[in-house]
């Protein structure tokens with residue numbers, strides 16, 4: 403029987419000619435990732451088990467991104483523990499303040515992920531790398547601790563849903579709108595434990611940034627991973643970033659998909675997910691009655707240069723509405739520098755926004771923009787659960803950078819056309 | 823081995839209530855296992871018994887205490903129609919055997935005598951004189967469960 407993209411990558415890493423959904427396999431890993439919150443727990447497990455070697459110091463990545471530059475003593479202590487561990491084992495990819503960016507934006511940018519690779523990370527949005535045809539998924543800290551020593555882990559091979567994309571993107575529509583629209587259609591458990599495999603002639607409409615955003619939020623539909631095939635757009639992105647050899651995986655013609663979802667891009671308009679679940683997707687045009695206090699543009703979902711560009715194009719020559727705070731967070735140092743060079747930072751400053759150093763910050767209610775009771779925020783992040791960005795009585799509305807920028811200018815949820 | 827049967831969506835809060843999470847002591851956790859759904863569970867269970875449940879067993883928080891409490895109670899295997907993903911991963915990682923078998927989960931009644939052959943995946947209901955087939959564990963998972971879980975198993979391998 404034919405295999406999906408995910409199944410083919412897993413079979414390859416398990417050294418098996420074939421795998422099927424539900425099968426338990428042991429797979430070799432190309433990369434093991436942790437951040438400043440999850441790595442300390444993994445390190446404790448690693449030490450408690452008495453391990454004194456890592457499987458490959460070039461294949462473990464630690465990124466200090468959640469509460470950095472350290473927001474308090476506890477976060478400083480956690481980073482210190484990671485730093486010490488990285489030094490002890492000579493980890494080649496330890497990203498500290500000054501080089502770090504938000505992990506899921508940083509790794510693709512730095513060429514640390516490539517097609518056909520198998521990657522685990524102690525962070526639920528590790529699924530982002532499916533955008534470049536890697537199998538990647540989030541695991542617990544124990545799994546990370548074990549994998550740092552072993553270099554392999556076990557998986558239950560997932561079944562898959564095929565998402566067939568056709569049509570053309572409408573003005574101002576981006577990957578964020580596509581994924582919010584999809585989650586609105588299938589619900590937060592619509593792809594539970596399964597792979598979301600994207601296909602169709604509409605893929606040529608989706609930039610790498612679009613795809614990274616879509617794969618990033620596969621977990622928000624409950625999926626184990628989301629994955630795209632390799633095409634010219636992928637190759638163009640990988641050029642100059644990934645020098646090692648890689649293999650692209652397409653699904654077999656007779657691959658088994660549990661179901662198929664059709665998305666016609668012509669039907670997708672700018673979309674906003676209302677509190678408190680990503681599945682509460684509504685058209686941005688219908689949000690005029692929702693006045694807002696803050697916008698956040700950043701995160702592993704939408705903190706890349708294309709995202710800042712989309713926001714800057716809308717903010718150029720305009721100013722935030724009275725009483726709205728605008729927080730812009732480039733996801734990596736490279737994005738930050740480019741945003742300065744391209745003049746986006748000036749646009750944001752002129753519009754009355756603040757521009758922060760890379761950090762997860764407000765995305766998880768950590769720092770740099772936590773909300774008070776009753777406040778509403780339009781955010782380009784990926785989760786709008788109760789209390790995610792601060793007080794349990796605050797509200798997060800998920801949207802694209804273009805919609806967040808337009809909403810900041812309008813003072814309420816707005817479609818970009820309203821302000822342009 | 824006696825089967826203890828529960829319904830769908832048994833969540834980790836029921837398996838081990840949050841008020842006991844401060845404890846890392848397995849015996850202590852075991853003494854409160856399933857307490858909110860079946861107060862006398864820890865008294866009824868004898869070593870080697872199994873739990874049989876419906877859909878989505880172990881849903882809720884990602885606490886590893888849940889499979890630990892079940893294992894420490896003496897339960898040798900959980901059979902369910904399906905498991906919550908994180909529970910599934912945690913259970914195998916701490917060395918608790920779990921089998922997905924909708925047929926067995928449906929048919930086995932509370933108090934039935936049941937045995938499980940992990941090599942073949944065959945579940946035998948001695949009370950009802952029936953057998954059911956689950957997909958057997960591959961060798962490396964069996965070994966991991968025998969060794970006492972993921973970390974114990976890796977440690978054993980490293981120490982040769």
Ligand code: SF4
Pocket residue numbers: 468504505506525527701702703761762765766783784
């Ligand atoms: S930006 Fe938000 S979702 Fe992304 S890794 Fe950081 S905390 Fe997690």
